[in-house]
Amino acid sequence: MDRTELRALQAPLKERYRADPDAAVTPVAARGSFADPGITATIDTWAGPVRTGLHPATGGDGGDACSADFLLQALLGCAGVTLRSVATAMGVDIRSAELSAEGVFDARGTLGLDRTVPVGVLDVVVTAVVDTDADDAALERLRTGTERFCVVAQSLAEAPEFVVVRATR
Numbered sequence: 513m514d515r516t517e518l519r520a521l522q523a524p525l526k527e528r529y530r531a532d533p534d535a536a537v538t539p540v541a542a543r544g545s546f547a548d549p550g551i552t553a554t555i556d557t558w559a560g561p562v563r564t565g566l567h568p569a570t571g572g573d574g575g576d577a578c579s580a581d582f583l584l585q586a587l588l589g590c591a592g593v594t595l596r597s598v599a600t601a602m603g604v605d606i607r608s609a610e611l612s613a614e615g616v617f618d619a620r621g622t623l624g625l626d627r628t629v630p631v632g633v634l635d636v637v638v639t640a641v642v643d644t645d646a647d648d649a650a651l652e653r654l655r656t657g658t659e660r661f662c663v664v665a666q667s668l669a670e671a672p673e674f675v676v677v678r679a680t681r
Contacts (some may be wrong), residue, residue: 557578580633584613590664591614593637596599604650607643614639640667649656 513521529536544555546554551572552565570638592611599606615636621629646654659665 513600515600518600523545528668555582567619569617570622580615580617584615585637587636587638587662587664587668588613591658591662592640594662595640595654595658598643598654598661602650602653603658604646604654605644606646609643610641612639613637 525550542555542647544553546552547554547561548563550565552559552563554563560616562582563576564579564582566572567578567580577582591613592609595611596606613636615633616629617633620626621631638655640658642651644651644652
């Protein structure tokens with residue numbers, strides 16, 4: 513897809529959302545259950561169910577997906593699509609890209625050993641190594657545009673609300 517095709521695809525959406533801002537509010541959802549045994553949660557994904565469990569640093573055996581990895585994968589997927597979209601809108605040709613997301617977590621926080629230790633993935637860095645003829649100024653605009661428009665990255669700025677309710681029988 514080139515810049516003209518992207519603009520043509522998005523133009524009617526942008527016009528609709530300008531005229532009716534409420535139409536731009538788009539529900540998204542994820543579903544999961546305790547379908548499998550152990551300290552796991554089974555999450556429905558586009559690729560089928562994925563069982564998540566404890567990371568080996570917190571008592572898992574490494575046989576289940578780690579939620580921290582899931583987080584970085586979601587971030588990387590969003591950042592990659594966003595980067596490609598921004599590049600297309602800018603008319604920057606990217607022949608190929610290698611994407612990575614890395615971070616760390618301190619298991620002491622997750623295990624409740626030290627309340628001063630944060631719980632969560634920290635020091636996250638998303639890196640895109642791109643094969644392009646774009647100059648440094650264009651690469652900086654790609655970086656700032658990706659950071660600004662990446663839904664997952666922006667969503668991480670605010671903690672979600674958690675609700676636990678009793679099932680009705």
